[in-house]
Amino acid sequence: MQLHIPQVLTADQLGHFQTRLDQADWQDGRITAGYQSAQAKQNRQLRESDPLAIELGGIVEAAVLGHPTFFSAALPRHIYPPLFNRYGIGEQFDYHVDNAVRYDRRRQPPLPVRTDLSCTLFLSEPDSYDGGGLVIRDRYGTHTVKLPAGDLLLYPATSLHKVEPVTRGARTACFFWLQSMVRQDSQRELLFELDVNIQTLTAQDHADPAVLLNLTGIYHNLLRQWVGE
Ligand SMILES: O=C(O)CCC(=O)C(=O)O
Numbered sequence: 001m002q003l004h005i006p007q008v009l010t011a012d013q014l015g016h017f018q019t020r021l022d023q024a025d026w027q028d029g030r031i032t033a034g035y036q037s038a039q040a041k042q043n044r045q046l047r048e049s050d051p052l053a054i055e056l057g058g059i060v061e062a063a064v065l066g067h068p069t070f071f072s073a074a075l076p077r078h079i080y081p082p083l084f085n086r087y088g089i090g091e092q093f094d095y096h097v098d099n100a101v102r103y104d105r106r107r108q109p110p111l112p113v114r115t116d117l118s119c120t121l122f123l124s125e126p127d128s129y130d131g132g133g134l135v136i137r138d139r140y141g142t143h144t145v146k147l148p149a150g151d152l153l154l155y156p157a158t159s160l161h162k163v164e165p166v167t168r169g170a171r172t173a174c175f176f177w178l179q180s181m182v183r184q185d186s187q188r189e190l191l192f193e194l195d196v197n198i199q200t201l202t203a204q205d206h207a208d209p210a211v212l213l214n215l216t217g218i219y220h221n222l223l224r225q226w227v228g229e
């Protein structure tokens, strides 16, 4: 499932991010690439140990964990520390697949994080740059996504994806991976749909409370069956 989650950052947070990232110490993006993706990758990134990446990454992590739609769709167990990238004119990231496991070095010993879901939080307004679409190829086809600044795309980390060359301006984003409590995309999607419908009923004045109680019970019992170790 691909999900567009609007306004993960407030306008104030977004302005703060843009100002700070304009003055950041951008490095060659291949610092975090594996062998295959290093061939495909031409962009810039903040070092994982850059204090700015750690500070802004912490704000992103808190924002997504407190966002009900994100939480319900991703059911996060562990978020890999968010990273920041920038594509200037002529830069791109051709088709690649993300590493299946990344090691969170905030933990000692480093914690292996299985990358079930990938996220891109767009930080540049779409009319400030040309190109730079995030293209995702899954079994239903190829989708090109370019979202307003502050919005996030959640997509399965199993999909091949690329970022098209930027031809005007610059595209800045925050990106990260997470391990979900529910490994299977299909199970996570059913839980999300059930939750969305329960929330819709809850908001209605005349929903039967006994039915709502049963549906909530079904949600939790499915989650109990599917949640991994
Ligand atoms: O910039 C993006 O939206 C995605 C970046 C990406 O795919 C990666 O770094 O693996």
Ligand SMILES: [Fe+2]
Pocket: 096, 097, 098, 161
């Ligand atoms: Fe990627």
